[in-house]
Amino acid sequence: xDFLAFQQFEPQERKASPSCIWCGDSARKNRAHLISRKLxxxxxxxxxxxxxxxxxxxxxxxxxxxxxxRFTPLSWVRFMLYLRPGSKGTTRAVPSCFFSGAMNExxxxxxxxxxHSYAVATQLLLSPESNHTLLTEEAPESYPLLSSxxxxxxxxxxxxxxxxxxxxxxxxxxxxxxxxxILLVARTTSEAEASIExxxxxxxxxxxxxxxxxxxxxxxxxxxxxxxVNWARFCAKTAFEALCLFxxxxxxxxxxxxxxxxxxxxxxxxxxxxxxxxxxxxxxARDVPTPVFLDLTVRQAAPxxxxxxxxHAEAGMHVVNLYExxxxxxxxxxxxxxxPSVLVLGGPDEHLGxxxxxxxxxxxCTFEFARLAYDRSKPIVPMAIPGDSFSDIAETYRLKSx
Ligand SMILES: [Zn+2]
Numbered sequence: 338x339d340f341l342a343f344q345q346f347e348p349q350e351r352k353a354s355p356s357c358i359w360c361g362d363s364a365r366k367n368r369a370h371l372i373s374r375k376l377x378x379x380x381x382x383x384x385x386x387x388x389x390x391x392x393x394x395x396x397x398x399x400x401x402x403x404x405x406x407r408f409t410p411l412s413w414v415r416f417m418l419y420l421r422p423g424s425k426g427t428t429r430a431v432p433s434c435f436f437s438g439a440m441n442e443x444x445x446x447x448x449x450x451x452x453h454s455y456a457v458a459t460q461l462l463l464s465p466e467s468n469h470t471l472l473t474e475e476a477p478e479s480y481p482l483l484s485s486x487x488x489x490x491x492x493x494x495x496x497x498x499x500x501x502x503x504x505x506x507x508x509x510x511x512x513x514x515x516x517x518x519i520l521l522v523a524r525t526t527s528e529a530e531a532s533i534e535x536x537x538x539x540x541x542x543x544x545x546x547x548x549x550x551x552x553x554x555x556x557x558x559x560x561x562x563x564x565x566v567n568w569a570r571f572c573a574k575t576a577f578e579a580l581c582l583f584x585x586x587x588x589x590x591x592x593x594x595x596x597x598x599x600x601x602x603x604x605x606x607x608x609x610x611x612x613x614x615x616x617x618x619x620x621x622a623r624d625v626p627t628p629v630f631l632d633l634t635v636r637q638a639a640p641x642x643x644x645x646x647x648x649h650a651e652a653g654m655h656v657v658n659l660y661e662x663x664x665x666x667x668x669x670x671x672x673x674x675x676x677p678s679v680l681v682l683g684g685p686d687e688h689l690g691x692x693x694x695x696x697x698x699x700x701x702c703t704f705e706f707a708r709l710a711y712d713r714s715k716p717i718v719p720m721a722i723p724g725d726s727f728s729d730i731a732e733t734y735r736l737k738s739x
Pocket of ligand 1: 391
């Protein structure tokens with residue numbers, strides 16, 4: 338392993354050309370966060386662009402971030418690592434359930450931001466074996482009202498049905514209260530139909546209500562969504578805004594970066610596919626979010642393999658490396674310690690003035706910025722560069738190992 342010498346510095350956004358780096362229109366004063374505030378809560382020096390991103394493009398990037406933060410496994414990581422105690426919000430967009438030993442039944446829940454604890458959704462189990470139990474965290478005096486709402490929805494057929502074959506075996510069909518809406522959740526259509534038929538014949542005057550004090554047996558399952566394209570766009574957005582911060586907006590508006598601009602802000606957000614995690618993580622190989630390698634250059638002719646410098650990142654850390662390899666501008670991006678994205682942003686004849694690194698450590702709540710060391714009077718931070726990438730990087734920057 339070879340090492341290169343880096344030094345910390347404080348990047349400053351350049352105001353020279355107040356044009357939006359995404360659409361080229363003039364950008365009014367605004368504030369675009371390179372890393373979503375939701376993933377850097379409490380950071381004292383979160384990097385932002387105030388002059389180089391217009392409101393419209395910032396909103397489009399915001400929608401993309403919102404998708405990633407609501408539906409992917411990052412939604413849970415956010416609640417576990419980045420949320421301040423007392424913050425509002427839940428992981429309601431991710432259907433989750435745990436197996437309760439006391440109930441001998443799967444229980445639908447979400448993570449509550451304020452208390453960092455499992456919150457059980459109000460649900461009425463429909464299978465005959467479950468004794469038509471109403472599970473809820475509401476106070477006992479509200480049981481009759483909750484039951485009557487659900488029973489009325491059953492009579493009037495005023496509910497939505499959600500079939501999810503990926504639910505765990507043994508999951509009883511049930512009605513779920515989702516705010517104003519009532520949802521019938523089941524593993525299969527036939528289970529849903531059978532449970533409705535059975536429920537229609539039950540006298541619901543007195544459903545059994547159980548106040549929740551359910552212990553998790555350690556068995557749990559989460560139904561996230563994953564889209565490689567959305568994830569790559571999310572990473573490319575941060576990388577490109579980092580390029581603007583480090584080298585200015587005019588650089589980003591060069592024709593050689595047209596595909597990056599289009600890729601991030603053009604097109605619809607994909608709905609993605611379901612990935613299921615159990616208590617040990619991804620349930621099978623197809624549920625594992627994989628690293629991304631993407632050539633976003635205009636001609637998409639970057640050499641493969643290319644000397645990518647993969648950041649070393651602990652769980653929860655964000656790292657962006659921005660560097661040049663013989664005329665190709667590359668970004669390696671790690672968000673929250675997830676598998677890295679390597680993006681070729683420009684080339685074959687784009688250049689960078691330096692090798693830049695941005696790191697966010699969530700335990701210190703601080704962003705740190707580094708570039709190659711030129712000043713002998715300041716402390717040096719060595720960065721490990723894998724052997725097969727080193728000669729390409731060193732040659733590009735005319736450097737020697739330290
Ligand atoms: Zn714009």
